[in-house]
Amino acid sequence: MKFKSLIAVILSFAAILFAVALTLDWMGRPEAPSAAGQQSNNAAEGAALPSEDVESTTESSAKQSASGDTKPSRPEDTSAEVKATRPSWNPQPTQTDERLELPEDPEKTASAMPSAEPRKPALTKVPKSAxxxxKLTKGFPKGAMPLPSSTTIERSSVEAQSSMVMVGVxxxxxxSVEDVLAFYEAHxxxxxxPASTSADADGSTRLQAGFGQDTATVTLHQLPTGLTEINAAGVFKVED
Structure with missing residues (x-):
């Protein structure tokens, strides 16, 4: 009986120690925040925000919800506030007392051309037909249809019809052909x-010139002998 009583006492004492250990362990743990405490903290933080920020946030959210546009707003354009500055390469405008003088009549000055000498008539009187x-016929108009020096005349003619005169030589x-051509071009x-030069199929060189009713044609051909053959013809209107 004494032995059983001793065991019961030991077991009771162990149970008491176990209970005390559990109690101490529970008391040493930190207390977890409750859901109610979190809600109260969030409510407190929301109350701490300024009333203006809350209203602006609420209005912007409402506008974005209504329009469906969630793009961020663009910053205000401040380019109008930028002031123009003078470039560094010309800090100050130059001033001068010199003035450009324009002619009294700019249009007349711009269109002014050197006056040409009046055109001389080729013939001033009608020669006799012959x-x-x-040789050259008597009264042949050498001023209108001349011949270069060292030229041997083979035949010539003059035919007058009223104020029109036709000559040939x-x-x-x-x-050389080049020298004779230069002689008539200068004339x-x-x-x-106005004059123009062309080449014929037979190798001859043709020079044509004229003004108004006056025309002239000179054909040059190089002969096997080295001489230059000249055939000249012209039609001239006599002007008093």
Missing amino acids: TAEG QGRSKQ FKDLQW
């Missing part, structure tokens, strides 16, 4: 006649 062999020159230039 033909000649080996054929000869041979010791000068027509003095008369202020």
Whole structure:
């Protein structure tokens, strides 16, 4: 009996120690925040925000919900506030007392051209009609249809019809085709006649010139002998 009583006492004492240990362990743990405490903290933080921020946040959220546009707003354009500055390479405008003087009549000055000499008429009187062999006919208009130096005349002719005169001459020159061509080009230039040069199929060189009713044609051909054959013809209107 004494042994059983001793065991019961030991077991009771162990149970008491176990209970005390559990109690101490429970008391030493931190207390977890409750859901009610979290809600109260969130409510306190919301109350701490300024009333203006809450209203603006609520209005912007409402506008975004109504329009469906969630893009962030663009910053205000401040380019109008930028002030123009003078470039560094020209800090100050230059000033000068010099003035540009314009002509009294700019249009007249711009269109002014050097006056050309009046065109001289090729013939001033009507010669008699005639033909000649080996020489120029009497009254042949050498001023209108000249011949270069060292030219042998083969035949010539003059035919007058009212105020129109037709002349022709054929000869041979010791000068080259180029020299004879330059001679007639200079002559027509003095008369202020436009002239053009072309080459014929037989190798001849043709020079044509004229102004108004006056025309002239000179054909040059290089002969096997080295001489230049000249055939010149012209039609001229006599002007008083």
